[in-house]
Amino acid sequence: MASSKSDALANFPESLYEGTLDCVHCGLCLTHCPTYRVTGRESSSPRGRIYMMRGVAEGDLPFDQTIADELHLCLGCRACESACPSGVEYGSLLEAGRAAAAEAGLRPGVRHRLEGLALRHVLPAPRRLRAFTTFLDWAQRLKLDSWLTAVWPRGLRRAWSLLPPVPPRAARRPLPQFTPAEGPRRGCVALHEGCLMPELFGAVNRATVRVLSRNGYDVVVPQGQRCCGALLAHAGDLDSARSLARQNVKAFTSDASFDMVLSNSAGCGAALRETHHWLPEDGAALSSRVRDVCEWLDEVGLRAPLGHLPLRVAYDDPCHLVHAQQVAAAPRRLLEKIPGLELLQHRDAEACCGAAGTYGLLQPEMSAPILEAKIQSLAEVEPEVVATGNPGCLLQIRSGAEERDLPFRVLHPIELIDAAHHAAS
Amino acid sequence: MRSRNRTSSGSTRDGWIDALRKIVGPDACLTSQAELYAYACDGLTLDPHQPEVVVLPQSTEEVAEVVRACRAAGRAFLPRGAGTGLSGGAHPLNDAVVISCARMNQILNLDPRDRLAIVQPGVVNADLSVAARSEGLFYAPDPSSQQACTIGGNVAENSGGPHTLKYGTTTNHILALELVLPDGSVVQLGSATGGATGYDLLGACVGSEGTTGIVTEITVRLEPLPEAVETLLVIFDGVPDACRLVGRIIRGGLVPAALEVVDRRTVEAVEASVYRAGLPQEAGAVLILELDGPACALPAQIEHIRALADEAGAQEIRVAADETERTRFWRARKGAFGAMGRLAPDLYVHDAVVPRGRLPEILEEICAIGDRYRLKLSNVFHAGDGNLHPNISFDRRDPDELERVIAAGREILEVCVAAGGVLTGEHGVGTEKRDYMGMLFGPDDLEAMKKLRATFDPEGVCNPGKIIPSTRACLESNPKARGYDRVPFT
Ligand SMILES: Cc1cc2nc3c(=O)[nH]c(=O)nc-3n(C[C@H](O)[C@H](O)[C@H](O)COP(=O)(O)OP(=O)(O)OC[C@H]3O[C@@H](n4cnc5c(N)ncnc54)[C@H](O)[C@@H]3O)c2cc1C
Ligand code: SF4
Numbered sequence: 001m002a003s004s005k006s007d008a009l010a011n012f013p014e015s016l017y018e019g020t021l022d023c024v025h026c027g028l029c030l031t032h033c034p035t036y037r038v039t040g041r042e043s044s045s046p047r048g049r050i051y052m053m054r055g056v057a058e059g060d061l062p063f064d065q066t067i068a069d070e071l072h073l074c075l076g077c078r079a080c081e082s083a084c085p086s087g088v089e090y091g092s093l094l095e096a097g098r099a100a101a102a103e104a105g106l107r108p109g110v111r112h113r114l115e116g117l118a119l120r121h122v123l124p125a126p127r128r129l130r131a132f133t134t135f136l137d138w139a140q141r142l143k144l145d146s147w148l149t150a151v152w153p154r155g156l157r158r159a160w161s162l163l164p165p166v167p168p169r170a171a172r173r174p175l176p177q178f179t180p181a182e183g184p185r186r187g188c189v190a191l192h193e194g195c196l197m198p199e200l201f202g203a204v205n206r207a208t209v210r211v212l213s214r215n216g217y218d219v220v221v222p223q224g225q226r227c228c229g230a231l232l233a234h235a236g237d238l239d240s241a242r243s244l245a246r247q248n249v250k251a252f253t254s255d256a257s258f259d260m261v262l263s264n265s266a267g268c269g270a271a272l273r274e275t276h277h278w279l280p281e282d283g284a285a286l287s288s289r290v291r292d293v294c295e296w297l298d299e300v301g302l303r304a305p306l307g308h309l310p311l312r313v314a315y316d317d318p319c320h321l322v323h324a325q326q327v328a329a330a331p332r333r334l335l336e337k338i339p340g341l342e343l344l345q346h347r348d349a350e351a352c353c354g355a356a357g358t359y360g361l362l363q364p365e366m367s368a369p370i371l372e373a374k375i376q377s378l379a380e381v382e383p384e385v386v387a388t389g390n391p392g393c394l395l396q397i398r399s400g401a402e403e404r405d406l407p408f409r410v411l412h413p414i415e416l417i418d419a420a421h422h423a424a425s
Numbered sequence: 426m427r428s429r430n431r432t433s434s435g436s437t438r439d440g441w442i443d444a445l446r447k448i449v450g451p452d453a454c455l456t457s458q459a460e461l462y463a464y465a466c467d468g469l470t471l472d473p474h475q476p477e478v479v480v481l482p483q484s485t486e487e488v489a490e491v492v493r494a495c496r497a498a499g500r501a502f503l504p505r506g507a508g509t510g511l512s513g514g515a516h517p518l519n520d521a522v523v524i525s526c527a528r529m530n531q532i533l534n535l536d537p538r539d540r541l542a543i544v545q546p547g548v549v550n551a552d553l554s555v556a557a558r559s560e561g562l563f564y565a566p567d568p569s570s571q572q573a574c575t576i577g578g579n580v581a582e583n584s585g586g587p588h589t590l591k592y593g594t595t596t597n598h599i600l601a602l603e604l605v606l607p608d609g610s611v612v613q614l615g616s617a618t619g620g621a622t623g624y625d626l627l628g629a630c631v632g633s634e635g636t637t638g639i640v641t642e643i644t645v646r647l648e649p650l651p652e653a654v655e656t657l658l659v660i661f662d663g664v665p666d667a668c669r670l671v672g673r674i675i676r677g678g679l680v681p682a683a684l685e686v687v688d689r690r691t692v693e694a695v696e697a698s699v700y701r702a703g704l705p706q707e708a709g710a711v712l713i714l715e716l717d718g719p720a721c722a723l724p725a726q727i728e729h730i731r732a733l734a735d736e737a738g739a740q741e742i743r744v745a746a747d748e749t750e751r752t753r754f755w756r757a758r759k760g761a762f763g764a765m766g767r768l769a770p771d772l773y774v775h776d777a778v779v780p781r782g783r784l785p786e787i788l789e790e791i792c793a794i795g796d797r798y799r800l801k802l803s804n805v806f807h808a809g810d811g812n813l814h815p816n817i818s819f820d821r822r823d824p825d826e827l828e829r830v831i832a833a834g835r836e837i838l839e840v841c842v843a844a845g846g847v848l849t850g851e852h853g854v855g856t857e858k859r860d861y862m863g864m865l866f867g868p869d870d871l872e873a874m875k876k877l878r879a880t881f882d883p884e885g886v887c888n889p890g891k892i893i894p895s896t897r898a899c900l901e902s903n904p905k906a907r908g909y910d911r912v913p914f915t
């Protein structure tokens with residue numbers, strides 16, 4: 001399946017090659033990489049992956065299945081970027097590398113092809129996604145799942161077990177297009193509601209709107225906004241991602257009445273913030289205005305009173321918040337403000353939990369030990385609540401806790417703030 | 426890059442690789458071309474060599490069996506840690522089999538009573554200190570690469586770090602080693618109780634760059650965490666002023682835990698990176714100075730430093746406000762090499778030691794060499810030890826620039842040696858400086874080293890091509906080489 005030297009070069013966009021040159025091969029990123037930690041293989045490390053891509057671009061190596069597999073084994077967690085003194089933009093390299101692999105006809109396994117179908121045809125289409133969640137809801141209610149999955153292969157069973165119970169229909173109803181500020185108005189923000197969030201985490205979206213409104217912001221949910229495209233881009237389908245990004249630029253930049261575009265999902269926020277990577281021409285108009293909701297609240301300050309919440313809380317960093325957006329202190333500072341709340345410190349809070357978008361579903365063999373390490377470090381501090389601001393992480397940590405019968409709940413930090421506001425009123 | 430033709434699956438039909446696969450398991454035996462490519466070099470990207478096979482054993486027994494299988498097949502071999510070495514020590518020459526210690530990463534025992542730990546070679550340096558912290562202990566040698574490099578690699582390179590000034594290099598912290606000799610037998614050197622009986626074979630192995638065997642277990646000394654630590658930034662107009670302060674501090678008898686100088690170009694690069702710490706970018710040089718010890722002693726020491734700094738013409742002194750800021754300063758210092766990578770695709774980190782008193786003039790000469798060869802050269806160094814690290818940012822794809830980099834590197838070393846310095850402070854000789862050994866050592870010295878190496882590895886199969894120069898380079902060696910001091914009997 002190896003392509004010749006010139007093919008390989010043709011498949012590697014110049015920008016990807018240039019990006020690999022930022023790496024000076026110092027190795028500081030190695031131990032931050034979950035897949036290197038698990039395998040000990042340098043070809044499964046950031047440095048190894050970058051060096052292999054450079055090797056292909058320079059014609060030293062054929063672009064073969066091994067390289068494509070290593071690119072797919074990568075979680076895209078971008079912990080390597082937080083460790084890299086040389087400023088390698090690994091996230092972009094990975095997306096371009098995967099796209100090049102797809103173009104070179106290096107077909108990923110069956111699971112990845114199923115993923116591709118789901119990503120291209122379900123996530124970005126609200127109606128189909130809704131139909132799927134409705135199906136899931138019925139299957140779960142009728143307990144279809146237990147006998148259905150009994151005959152499934154292990155990987156698929158695990159994937160199914162990750163799917164959360166579908167919330168009641170009321171929680172899935174659309175957000176109001178406009179929610180006015182309570183009390184004196186401080187400004188207006190737009191919310192990117194995400195594709196999965198309204199279906200599976202409607203409660204989080206509602207809490208987000210309540211918190212923003214209580215703190216003096218009008219909240220608009222612009223029509224015409226779409227899925228952020230991150231999962232598609234991670235899967236190497238940059239074209240579809242770009243087309244979604246274009247629609248988002250339109251939806252969020254045609255109206256100048258809001259101060260900021262907020263996201264409560266780390267993965268979406270990271271993608272929106274990097275729109276200019278996909279759309280160098282007009283992406284910056286959107287990306288420069290995006291903030292994570294906790295980051296924004298930390299910046300402007302909470303105004304509404306916070307009631308007592310006597311809880312032991314461990315905050316776990318979503319990769320796409322801490323590494324891709326470099327936001328780590330803000331959510332912690334917010335939680336620390338809640339009276340009675342004890343913020344615990346667990347080991348490796350900034351390490352990946354193995355969810356990484358669809359990774360938990362696609363690479364269960366690698367995802368499992370990574371999740372295990374995460375759950376272990378959380379269990380050691382005996383939290384009552386684990387807070388983390390990304391849907392994939394919420395699902396993954398919940399499933400890990402369930403598997404080990406650990407008693408903690410897993411919530412979005414905004415839900416705790418919302419609860420504290422509620423306790424005060 | 427040398428690479429041979431292989432079948433498309435990357436595997437060879439040779440039975441000896443199957444034998445290796447049987448020992449370590451299929452998942453721990455890498456033979457596909459792309460995987461091997463990732464092992465062609467370490468932190469030094471010049472002159473990479475792709476190995477034919479990489480194995481990842483998990484125990485001493487597996488390492489010994491791999492070594493015996495390599496011997497039976499007539500293959501050379503070499504150990505590899507995290508591949509952060511800067512002198513090409515982990516480059517597989519002579520088609521050597523790479524024995525990666527990455528999966529031998531367990532801390533086997535942490536004994537607070539005797540203040541020691543027994544670790545496997547693949548344990549990451551920083552992980553050991555993190556584990557020891559809960560017992561109030563730490564592992565003192567702290568190379569700037571400590572978040573990635575392994576204790577096995579540290580032993581092989583006798584690595585130092587900013588805190589070497591007070592605590593010594595790796596060799597001062599190794600109590601015992603388990604070593605798989607190049608014939609596949611396993612020996613224990615040294616003892617957990619310290620002390621030495623007879624020749625110091627342990628000492629001979631520390632710093633031997635993987636040429637005396639494969640270290641499979643290490644007993645290290647741990648130090649108690651100091652009661653108090655203060656980290657200061659002393660800001661200067663230029664590097665010579667910073668060096669002057671260093672000289673005065675040392676002459677005054679105070680031994681700080683660390684004395685590190687970072688020049689302006691480096692500060693700019695670090696401040697543009699994820700390791701930024703708010704270091705002043707307008708300054709000509711920043712001295713990072715750390716004091717540690719009993720809490721009651723430090724305030725007076727800080728005052729003493731302040732007075733000396735004023736005399737030396739410091740612009741400003743900042744004392745880290747808290748642990749967070751302290752950590753930030755050190756992260757910035759330790760990210761400094763890599764940050765220079767922002768200036769060009771490749772980085773050549775030099776390493777030489779010079780007499781401390783001559784630092785300012787030698788640095789001036791080094792900068793002049795960089796200018797003469799039109800290179801981007803910056804300096805960040807362990808000033809307290811006189812251990813220099815001129816860094817050159819370059820692009821190896823430009824043959825002309827590459828030539829200038831090599832020529833400048835050689836001149837820099839000549840200047841350091843002429844001033845009474847040595848070729849390396851902590852990064853080792855490897856392949857990088859192998860052929861410069863003649864600058865410092867005469868044929869007799871080199872012959873003695875060869876004999877020492879042959880005691881462990883008579884056939885030269887363990888990490889071949891490192892340290893000892895090729896015969897040709899030996900013959901060309903400098904007749905005026907200073908060599909070991911041979912004091913004539915009078
Ligand atoms: C950014 C950066 C900063 C650095 N800062 C410092 C510093 O401050 N001080 C310093 O001293 N060095 C420094 N280094 C150099 C390097 O990190 C050290 O030499 C380190 O000890 C190498 O460890 P490693 O695990 O990466 O070994 P490798 O690079 O894999 O190997 C180094 C040598 O050790 C041998 N080796 C590895 N494992 C074993 C074993 N089990 N038994 C026997 N031999 C073995 C190899 O054969 C090779 O010769 C730095 C490097 C980088 C990239
Ligand atoms: S993104 Fe995560 S998994 Fe991928 S190379 Fe970087 S650290 Fe490793």
Ligand code: SF4
Nearest residue numbers: 023024026027029084
């Ligand atoms: S830390 Fe950055 S420069 Fe260093 S090896 Fe990793 S990606 Fe390359």
